Amino acid sequence: MNNVQHLQREGRACYKRREYAKALEFFDNAIGRAPSVQLLDNRAACHDKLNDLPAALKDAKKAIQLQKEDPTGYLRAGKILVMMERESVAFEIYSHGLKNVKHAGQGFELLRTAHVALMNQLSPPKSVDPLTVLPRELAEQILEYLTFQQRMNACLVSKQWTSFFRSVPSLWQHLDLSDARRKVRTAFISRAINAGKHRLTKATLNKLYDFDKTLAALIRHCPLEDLTLLDTGIQSQNLVDLLREAAQLRALRILQGTLMGQHTLKRLVASLSTSLESLVCYLPHTTMIDFSMQPYHRLTTLNICVEKFVALNIFFRAVATCMPHLRSFTAHQNPHKASHTPVPLDLTALDKLECLDLRLRWKGCVDIMLPTTLRILRLHIPHECVLTTSASITEVRLPRLAELSLDVPSVAALLHAILGVEDAEDAEAEEPVSGIHTLALSARYEGMGEYTNDLTAAFQRRRLRQLKHLITPHESEIERFASMVAESLQALESIDVSGTKTTGVEMKQLVGMPRLKRITVKDCPHLGRDAVLWARSQGVVVDDRASGVYHSGLKVRY
Numbered sequence: 001m002n003n004v005q006h007l008q009r010e011g012r013a014c015y016k017r018r019e020y021a022k023a024l025e026f027f028d029n030a031i032g033r034a035p036s037v038q039l040l041d042n043r044a045a046c047h048d049k050l051n052d053l054p055a056a057l058k059d060a061k062k063a064i065q066l067q068k069e070d071p072t073g074y075l076r077a078g079k080i081l082v083m084m085e086r087e088s089v090a091f092e093i094y095s096h097g098l099k100n101v102k103h104a105g106q107g108f109e110l111l112r113t114a115h116v117a118l119m120n121q122l123s124p125p126k127s128v129d130p131l132t133v134l135p136r137e138l139a140e141q142i143l144e145y146l147t148f149q150q151r152m153n154a155c156l157v158s159k160q161w162t163s164f165f166r167s168v169p170s171l172w173q174h175l176d177l178s179d180a181r182r183k184v185r186t187a188f189i190s191r192a193i194n195a196g197k198h199r200l201t202k203a204t205l206n207k208l209y210d211f212d213k214t215l216a217a218l219i220r221h222c223p224l225e226d227l228t229l230l231d232t233g234i235q236s237q238n239l240v241d242l243l244r245e246a247a248q249l250r251a252l253r254i255l256q257g258t259l260m261g262q263h264t265l266k267r268l269v270a271s272l273s274t275s276l277e278s279l280v281c282y283l284p285h286t287t288m289i290d291f292s293m294q295p296y297h298r299l300t301t302l303n304i305c306v307e308k309f310v311a312l313n314i315f316f317r318a319v320a321t322c323m324p325h326l327r328s329f330t331a332h333q334n335p336h337k338a339s340h341t342p343v344p345l346d347l348t349a350l351d352k353l354e355c356l357d358l359r360l361r362w363k364g365c366v367d368i369m370l371p372t373t374l375r376i377l378r379l380h381i382p383h384e385c386v387l388t389t390s391a392s393i394t395e396v397r398l399p400r401l402a403e404l405s406l407d408v409p410s411v412a413a414l415l416h417a418i419l420g421v422e423d424a425e426d427a428e429a430e431e432p433v434s435g436i437h438t439l440a441l442s443a444r445y446e447g448m449g450e451y452t453n454d455l456t457a458a459f460q461r462r463r464l465r466q467l468k469h470l471i472t473p474h475e476s477e478i479e480r481f482a483s484m485v486a487e488s489l490q491a492l493e494s495i496d497v498s499g500t501k502t503t504g505v506e507m508k509q510l511v512g513m514p515r516l517k518r519i520t521v522k523d524c525p526h527l528g529r530d531a532v533l534w535a536r537s538q539g540v541v542v543d544d545r546a547s548g549v550y551h552s553g554l555k556v557r558y
Contacts, residue, residue, distance in 0.1 A: 004034045011042060020049040037063045037070050044076050048083075056080050068100045071107030078114055091118050131164050140168050148176055149188070152195055172196035175203040175218075178230060183207050189214045193221050206230035206257070215242050225250045231257030236264050244271045250298075251278035262287050270294065281305065284334065290314040296323045303330040308337035312362060313345065320349045327352055332359040335382070347371060354400075374398050377418075378405040378440075399433040405440035411473070412454030415441070419461050435463050440471035440496075455481075459488035471496040482506035486513055498522035504531035511535045522546060 011026030027043040040063040047056035057080045063073030074097030081090035094115035101108050131139050143165070146154065151171055155162040165171060175192050177184055184207055193200065200222040208214050211232050218224050225248050229235075235258060243249060249272065254260070260268070265281065270292045272279075278301040288306035302323065309315050309331075319329065329350070344367035347353065353371050359380040370377070377398065397420045408414060420433070441455075458464065467489050472481060478500040485495065486509045493515050497506070502524045508531070510519055518541040521527055527544075535542045 004030050004039075007033075008039060008042070011046075015042070015046065015049075018049075020046045024050070035062075035066065037067050037072050040066065041072050041076050044080070048080065053080055053084050057084070064097075069102060071097060071101045071105075071111045074101070074111055075107075075114065078118070082118070087118060087122055091115070091122060094118060129160065131161065139164075140170070143168065143171055146171075147179065148174070148192060152191060155195070166195075169199045172199045173201050174226075175200055177206045177208075178204045178228075180207045183209050186210050186213060189217060193217060196222065198223060200224070202226040204228040204230065205232055208232065212238055212242065215239075219243075219246045223248050227251070228253040228255065229258040230255050233257075233259065235260045237267070240264065240268045240271055243268065247275065249275055251301075252276060253278075253280040253282075255280070255282045256284070259283070260286065266292065274298070277301070279303070283307075288315065288333075291318040291322065293318055293322060297325065299323050300325055301328045302326060303328070305330075305332040307334045309333055309360075312360065316345045316347065320347050324350070325352055326350050328355040329353060330355075330357040332357075333361065335359070335361055337361065344369060370398065372397055373400060375400050376403040377401060378403075380405075380407040382407075382409075401436055402434055403438040404436055405438075405471075407440075407442040411441050412458055415458045416454070416461075419458065419463050433463060435466040437467060438469040439464070439467055441473050456484050456488070459484060464489065466491045468493045470494070472500060478502050478506055482509045486510060489513075491515055494518040494520075496520040498524065500524060501526045504528055504534075507531045507535055511538050511540050516540060518543070 007026045007030035011023045011030065014020075014023035014026065024043065024046040027039055027046060031039045031043060040059045044056040044059035044063070047053070047059065057077060060073050060077035060080055063070070064077065067073070074093055078090040078093045078097075081087070081093065094111060097111050098108075098115060101111060134142070143151065143154075151165060155165050172195060175189075175196065186209055189208075200218070201224060203218055203222075203224060203226070205211065205214065205228070207230075219242060224246055227243075227246070227249060229252075239260070243252070252272065254265075260283065265283070265286065265288075269276075269279065273292070273294050273296050275298060276296065277298045279299065280301070280303040282303075282305045284305060284307055286306050288304060288309050290311055302319065315331075319326065329347075346369040347356070348369050348371050350371050351373060353373055355376040356370065356374055357376075357378040358368075359378075361382055398418055399420070401418065404415075404418065406414060419436075468491060470485065470489065470492055472478075472485075472495065478497065481500075482497075482502070485492065490513065492513055494517060495510060496519075497510075498520055499522070502521060503526045507519070507521070507527065510516060511534075519535065520543040521532070522543065522545060524544075532542050532544050
């Protein structure tokens with residue numbers, strides 16, 4: 001030890017005489033025998049004087065690794081990094097040192113002084129509080145992009161920020177935990193309720209330590225109107241009892257991750273029948289029984305996705321009878337589960353219905369009677385069906401229809417029926433007929449040639465002349481289909497030909513359309529890369545991302 005101290009004294013003496021190379025030799029010998037933070041700092045100082053900054057930085061880092069509670073290594077590393085014009089890294093070193101060094105002593109004060117000086121140096125020459133400079137409306141729009149937790153953390157910046165954040169009610173209306181990666185503690189929920197106070201009206205619950213306690217607190221202290229349940233586990237009668245106390249609840253969404261049985265779902269919906277306006281249930285592993293035959297006078301949106309409807313006709317009759325103000329209705333079931341429907345599905349009583357989305361499967365042919373108020377119609381039914389609008393009219397008349405998606409057998413014939421009689425579209429008609437702007441078709445037809453001929457006739461109809469968006473059948477004869485589209489649908493702005501045998505010839509026909517702006521060609525194995533690049537050069541947006549159905553990517557030659 002005495003020998004090490006002697007080498008250190010000799011090295012310091014040489015350093016004072018500016019004999020840096022000789023001093024470096026003494027420090028090397030001393031470090032080789034018993035390394036210490038002080039010896040490493042002395043050697044780093046010699047490297048600094050000899051203009052060997054990388055070696056000096058290396059010694060400073062070794063000093064930090066040797067004893068992270070000592071401020072010497074942080075001070076030396078920050079100084080060297082500033083000389084190397086790496087101020088941002090030096091600032092990180094100082095910040096890291098302030099977390100590890102004890103908050104006492106001269107070393108900590110020197111480290112904090114260097115940290116503050118570098119922070120002022122890196123700050124803009126005229127740094128100002130953005131909330132005091134930006135217009136209030138613009139600042140509020142920017143802050144709405146923050147998550148609820150980020151807004152709570154921002155309130156800790158200063159009293160002025162806290163006052164500003166708390167003065168914007170819209171920032172505290174939605175407790176959104178949809179992005180939670182870990183379990184959310186009850187303490188955070190308490191802080192959120194205190195921050196939002198009586199302004200918190202919407203909650204998205206996900207990954208909670210204590211779901212029942214959290215929901216009970218929200219219902220007790222907040223005027224909850226909109227509730228979304230994500231990954232909340234298995235729910236039973238406790239959820240029914242809690243939501244029965246939520247007198248102001250208007251919208252309920254039960255999404256994937258929340259599990260409940262059919263009887264629990266029935267009791268839950270029945271308990272909210274007098275107040276609920278929107279109900280979304282995504283329960284793909286639950287068998288759906290019929291709703292209680294009681295009125296739901298406020299309900300305007302119903303979205304049900306279940307494994308199977310036990311009695312589909314009873315369910316539809318309950319919807320048509322008990323939900324007179326329904327505007328949007330979606331019913332999806334597992335495509336591998338069939339339901340028995342002995343009677344027609346009659347929805348004509350829903351005279352306010354505007355959006356209907358059915359993804360169902362049953363045995364045999366069935367009649368579906370629709371109201372004439374529909375604006376959006378989506379049918380995914382893998383069997384024969386007949387559509388009517390009343391018992392006296394066999395030709396479907398949907399004069400307000402603007403968006404249509406058909407995935408059923410005999411698509412062309414059904415499309416003709418939905419478009420109505422051509423003569424009824426005259427100016428003398430009692431009710432003006434709107435044009436359809438979005439059309440999606442499937443090709444479940446035995447004779448593709450006859451199918452294409454039927455579509456050619458349908459595309460000549462008056463209601464499709466202003467069609468803007470088209471999704472084509474995957475199995476269509478694309479060489480005939482592209483020509484037909486290019487000739488008939490001159491107002492088309494986007495088209496999706498994914499999954500077809502589209503080639504560069506068809507691509508050229510479609511790109512030549514006067515108003516086409518976007519074309520989707522996912523999983524088109526016969527389409528070359530040159531055709532895609534050429535289409536983009538013509539100003540058309542081309543989406544050729546593979547969906548995973550086919551193997552895609554560049555071929556690499558080894």
